[in-house]
Amino acid sequence: MVTDQGGGTSEADGGPVRHIPVLLKEVLAALDPAPGKIILDGTFGAGGYASAILDAGADVVALDRDPTAIAAGQSMMHASGGRLKLVHSRFSDLAEHAPAQGLDGVVLDIGVSSMQIDEAERGFSFQKKGPLDMRMSAAGVSAADVVNRAKVSDLIRIFGFLGEEKQAGRIARAIEKRRAETPFETTRDLANLIETVTPRKAKDKIHPATRVFQALRIFVNDELGELAHALFAAERALKPGGRLVVVTFHSLEDRIVKTFFQDRSGKAGGSRHLPLVTARAATFTPVGKPMVAASEEEASRNPRARSAKLRAGVRTEAPSPGADLSIFNLPELASLARLGG
Incomplete structure (x- = not known):
């Protein structure tokens, strides 16, 4: 599935729109923020999720790899009374920014921000x-x-x-x-x-x-490698009962998230043609439906939500089996470092 994120919204949509948090109600329901909880927002962006989580009473550690997003969020951080901490970081490193006692929740919105698309100097839009x-x-x-x-x-x-x-x-x-x-x-x-x-x-x-x-x-x-590493990092950082909520916009991203939750479900694999894989203790149990999509009403109001898919799980007490990127079958592509000149 391909969304028109490379060009902002489609021409039929009347041009670009400012960032609106996607599936906000569904994200909050899956995340279950409340006073006394610490939630990590791995993709701060314009602060849509973080603001709603703060309103629900939880404290927030928010990451963003985009320095302009961190700069723009300073006023929100100062207004939070110490309940919002902003960190310039990739979300694949989220475990490094979790408290020692663990996180109560992690939310990831995997997609380019509408703010980035709207800024011609960032070069995201044709x-x-x-x-x-x-x-x-x-x-x-x-x-x-x-x-x-x-x-x-x-x-x-x-x-x-x-x-x-x-x-x-x-x-x-x-x-x-x-x-x-x-x-x-x-x-x-x-x-x-x-x-x-x-x-x-x-x-x-x-x-x-x-x-x-x-x-x-x-x-x-x-983006695919970052997502894969972030899922493993969330598994390490969440305390038992903590929730991982991920919103994707592309079939490749959704496939990675779906594969991760299936692999961490503890169910034995195998088929008539493949050897049985021994079951191990589940590190995540599902929250609600396996996948939640945007309603027709939200999709019409916010075109960015059309391709959005939400998947969520609750962390169990089972130890993490470790990061194994081979479960995602990611392609071998050119080395980014080599192309830097």
């Missing part, structure tokens, strides 16, 4: 001319670095797997030809090339560049 950047942390390898330096074979894998782009080969080869003459610098440079190579058809619901921009954003920020 609807606005800006530098081809896409870095949530404002540091490290940019999307321009990837487009201008990656091998064609690596670009094909990035666009094909992370963006589910069927024309990945044609687009990658066109990029190679163009960058030999002039390097890509802006979002419009790339979007215009893609639209030339794969023109928009009348029946298309999204812009031809949507999938490539999405793939680049996920790759530049290692």
Whole structure:
């Protein structure tokens, strides 16, 4: 499933909207914040979840890898009377910011912030001319670095797997030809090339560049790897009875979260064709339905919620079996560090 996050909201939606927390009522119901509890919000953003959790009486430790989000949240932190702590950090490192006694809850909203999309200088959107950047942390390898330096074979894998782009080969080869003459610098440079190579058809619901921009954003920020590490970190940081709530917007992200909860359910695996895997003690038990989607009313009010999926679990007393990334079957893609020049 591909959302139009690479370009903000679709043109039919009338342009970008400011960030509205998705599935807020459902998140609070699954998270169960209350006075005396400490909840970690791993994706502070504009503070939508954190504000509602504070209103419910719980204290909040909020992380964000984007320094601008931390700066913008300072007034909210000062107004909280010491109940909100803001930390500039990736959510994969959330266990490092948990109190010694453990957390009562962790909530993760896995998606690009509408605020980031709206800021042309961040380079997330092809609807606005800006530098081809896409870095949530404002540091490290940019999307321009990837487009201008990656091998064609690596670009094909990035666009094909992370963006589910069927024309990945044609687009990658066109990029190679163009960058030999002039390097890509802006979002419009790339979007215009893609639209030339794969023109928009009348029946298309999204812009031809949507999938490539999405793939680049996920790759530049290692979003799938970050999510996988964050789930294991939450398992270590939560106290027994603590709750993990995750909202995703892309099928690849949701698959990782679903796989994690299935793996941690304690049920034995295997089939007629595969050997039986010995059951182990469950580290999480489900909260409510296996998956919760946005209502039609919310989706119409907030287009960003259309593809949102919520999954949640309650931490048991069983010890963590450790981080095993192989359960997610993540693809082997080009090294980000190598593309930094």
